[in-house]
Amino acid sequence: MKDYREIPQDALYIIDTLEQHGFEAYVVGGCVRDMIMGRTPNDWDITTSAKPEDVKSVFKRTYDTGIQHGTVTVIVDTEHYEVTTYRIEGEYKDSRRPESVSFVEDITLDLSRRDFTMNAIAYHPVRGFIDPYNGQKHIKExxxxxxxxxxxxxxxxxxxxxxxxxxxxxxxxxxxxxxxxxxxxxxxxxxxxxxxxxxxxxxxxxxxxxxxxxxxxxxxxxxxxxLPEFIKAYETPQNHPHHIYNVAQHTLAAMKHTPKDEVLRLAVLLHDIGKPLTRTTDAKGIDHFYNHPEKGADIAKRVLKDLRLDNQTIKEVTLLVSLHDYHLRKKINKFYIKQILKVTGEELFDKLLIINEVDAKAQNPDKYLEKEKMIQIIREMKEEIVANEECYNLKMLKVNGGDLIKMGITPGKAVGEKLEELLTYVMKHPEANDKATLEKHIQESAQAI
Known part of the structure; x- marks a missing residue:
């Protein structure tokens, strides 16, 4: 348990001020639980016998947060604290919210409506704990x-x-x-x-x-x-020399290794979501999952939309799922890495490398070292491309559509096609990404026709 002096002075000020006006007040809920556990609370919630109108009359700077449920936010300097009146709740008809709320003067009644005993503890810097449901005991256990x-x-x-x-x-x-x-x-x-x-x-x-x-x-x-689509992952074995888990357990093992980045965690969660629908078994009893990244990307897009994720997250996660085994599809060289960079950009490519790493760690450990070496080779290629400012997208190309039109290329579709052709040429020959060189290349190509 942290010393009560760890409670922010602003929160103590609110409690003291309310009590000077004849009301009770405590810190309550998750912050008390975290204090008991020695964790640093994210928020400090205060509960009080004061009605919302009383709280608003005591403090000069407030705004209504959930006034119908008794919650007023009090501003002290730049910090915001939610202060909620002791309450009990009426009937729930929709499994989400009560039909009514009644204010009470007994804090134990307020604590009785809370979800778990560890969150049903109030604390006062002088009077100590109010813990009618043995929350401290359960935290210890x-x-x-x-x-x-x-x-x-x-x-x-x-x-x-x-x-x-x-x-x-x-x-x-x-x-x-x-x-x-x-x-x-x-x-x-x-x-x-x-x-x-x-x-x-x-x-x-x-x-x-x-x-x-x-x-x-x-x-x-x-x-x-x-995520009903993930249920089938538990029922999908991976009888293959490179795997030791079924699809679900492999996925969760990979997530355990994944940094706490939302896009990364979701991409790893969904990277093999297409495997249950693509599993085939050959004559030797070995499982294969052909085209599972593409299938998985379609499923990922659908489930993320269903969960109401924002469009940017959906776009990035879906792209990572579709490309997560790019390194197994073709022979690795700088031109191929640039093709992937063209689609992902540098930041997302780095996330792709992380997915490659955690994916490999969650497979057969006997095969890991060879995969680690390959991932490192890819990383070094990518870093060399970036360090040398080698071109891999149209923005980096030293000519643009206007330059091509000046050279006589008909405006419209032909300009776009020629730019893509030049980009491919420069991705293979990075030293050619120079305006004069590219203009000469265009002229020579025209003469050859």
């Missing part, structure tokens, strides 16, 4: 346990089901047996939750230290509501 009845909590807001798995992934905790039973009984209610809310929790699982928690989503039957 590294256990995620629902407040009161699990089925009731998940029926109120089914997203709590995914929050349980997300907390397990982020904190390394287990989920209690009765909470697991509640998840199984209520999982169908996830159909009522918006894709955006589901996406946000799923991304946090993917970005955690334990992305293999996706196994828990599979085992509990939750993937059906998030």
């Amino acid at each position: 590294e256990c995620i346990k629902s407040v009161r009845d699990a089925k009731e909590r998940f029926t109120e807001d089914a997203l709590r089901i995914l929050r349980a798995v997300r907390f397990a992934a982020q904190l390394g905790f287990k989920i209690s047996d009765n909470t697991i039973e509640g998840i199984k009984a209520c999982k169908h209610l996830l159909a009522n939750i918006s894709k955006e809310r589901i996406r946000d929790e799923f991304i946090k699982i993917c970005m955690s230290d334990s992305p293999e928690a996706i196994n828990m989503l599979y085992e509990l039957g939750l993937l059906e509501y998030i």
